Amino acid sequence: MRTKILLSAAMLGIVSTACQMAVAPPGSKAEDNCNGSSKKCRVTVISIDPNTRKGTVDINGLTIDHGAHNVHVFWRLTQSCFFNAAAGDGVFLKKPSDDDGQFSEQFPTDDENENPAPNLKNGKKYHWKDKNTNAQAHKYDYKMTFHCDGGAPYDVDPWIQNG
Numbered sequence: 001m002r003t004k005i006l007l008s009a010a011m012l013g014i015v016s017t018a019c020q021m022a023v024a025p026p027g028s029k030a031e032d033n034c035n036g037s038s039k040k041c042r043v044t045v046i047s048i049d050p051n052t053r054k055g056t057v058d059i060n061g062l063t064i065d066h067g068a069h070n071v072h073v074f075w076r077l078t079q080s081c082f083f084n085a086a087a088g089d090g091v092f093l094k095k096p097s098d099d100d101g102q103f104s105e106q107f108p109t110d111d112e113n114e115n116p117a118p119n120l121k122n123g124k125k126y127h128w129k130d131k132n133t134n135a136q137a138h139k140y141d142y143k144m145t146f147h148c149d150g151g152a153p154y155d156v157d158p159w160i161q162n163g
Contacts, residue, residue, distance in 0.1 A: 034064050034071065040112065044076040045144070048154055055081075055144070055156040064132045066163035073160070074112055075126040081148040083108035084122045089153060091126045094141040102138075102162055105129040130162065137163040 034041035041064065047056045057075075064071055075091050083089040085108055093099055108123030109116045116127050126144070144156040 034062055034068070034073075039068075039071055041071055041073045042076055043073070043158070045078050045081065045146075045156065048078065048081065048148055050149070050151075053152050053154050055146070055154045057144075057156055057158055060158045061161065062158070063161040064130055064163070066132070066137070069132050071130045071132060072112075072116065073128045073130055074109075074116075075144055077124050077146055078148070081146050081154070082122045082124055083126050084147050085120060086122075087147060087153065089122075089145045089147060091128060091142055091144050094143050094157070098140050100134075100138070102131050102134065102140075103128045104131070130160075132162045134162045137161055 041062060043062055044058045045055045046058050048054070062073070064073075077083070090106065090108065093103070105116075105118075106128050107118035107120070107126070109119050109125050109127050110123045111117045111119075112125065118127075139159055139161040141157065141159045144158070145153045147153055
């Protein structure tokens with residue numbers, strides 16, 4: 001009887017832990033670091049679901065390593081999708097109160113050079129410049145909105161963390 005109780009308790013612990021783990025969709029990572037050595041980080045939409053209007057990215061949680069400053073972050077779309085500025089597409093902090101001045105130069109682009117040129121109409125990529133000067137690590141939830149067809153926009157809800 002005691003063995004059954006111990007086995008039951010162990011199974012409950014394993015199941016509870018498994019239910020709390022972040023599960024990444026196939027082909028993506030739940031989290032990844034960007035050390036900023038190239039001063040560029042890339043997050044790519046790897047799939048879209050026309051029924052739910054949701055997308056999946058290859059890195060759901062991006063951490064910019066402490067000490068990497070002025071890092072260019074690019075969100076890249078699949079071949080049939082684009083950021084349409086006129087429709088309000090882009091990459092935005094979910095909570096305006098999180099805007100602490102860490103992110104600037106937010107625009108659609110097709111350029112990944114050191115000083116990317118903004119494309120004010122639309123682009124296959126979206127750019128942010130991340131100062132990453134917070135003394136303490138700070139996690140920001142953001143939302144990507146983009147179009148792939150003539151229908152409603154697609155959304156993705158990942159996060160980025162400084163330091």
